[in-house]
Amino acid sequence: MEIRPLKLAGTYEIRFAPQRDVRGYFMRTYDEVIFARFGLATSWVHESQSLSLQRGTLRGLHFQKPPYAETKLVQVVAGAVFDVFVDLRRNSATYGQWDSIELSSQAHIAVYIPKGCAHGFYTLTAETLIFYKMDARYIADLQDGIIWNDATLKINWPTSAPIISDRDRRFGTFANLVSPF
Numbered sequence: 001m002e003i004r005p006l007k008l009a010g011t012y013e014i015r016f017a018p019q020r021d022v023r024g025y026f027m028r029t030y031d032e033v034i035f036a037r038f039g040l041a042t043s044w045v046h047e048s049q050s051l052s053l054q055r056g057t058l059r060g061l062h063f064q065k066p067p068y069a070e071t072k073l074v075q076v077v078a079g080a081v082f083d084v085f086v087d088l089r090r091n092s093a094t095y096g097q098w099d100s101i102e103l104s105s106q107a108h109i110a111v112y113i114p115k116g117c118a119h120g121f122y123t124l125t126a127e128t129l130i131f132y133k134m135d136a137r138y139i140a141d142l143q144d145g146i147i148w149n150d151a152t153l154k155i156n157w158p159t160s161a162p163i164i165s166d167r168d169r170r171f172g173t174f175a176n177l178v179s180p181f
Helices: 032-037
Strands: 002-005 012-015 019-021 024-026 046-052 058-064 072-078 080-087 098-104 109-113 117-123 128-134 143-145
Touching (some): 072 098, 072 117, 080 109, 080 128, 098 109
Antiparallel strands (some): 002 012, 012 109, 046 128, 058 117, 072 128
């Protein structure tokens, strides 16, 4: 397992090391000792899956407000996504910036996204399955988001017409966000 920092403060790419043989492979996707060595969260409260049936599905940009802000460990187990995260932490050197990474079941990479970041993804394949670990309980009333095509953030999504939920389409802009972080 290799952990390397990304552009936004506190975000990391985690590269897994599959051990292959004629049967397939085995790989460790989490190691408490290695995560602790990097100062990363090691106590996960829940795990979730997200299945997107169609290529071109966009989910996000989501975040959960304090006191239940979430650190996320995100991995694609089937398919591929363009994964995006936005720094909403007012005192961060990377506040208001975004970064992205392509995650796929073939690349064996995960992304670690700290509390105070919004997260979203665009599916590059049909039947994309994403697996998440989170370090805080899900509280529906604390969920919020930013519109995916925000003019201030200027995220370079690989689409201009995604399949998106009504809820995600109604999110406000970054300029109008009073960040709780």
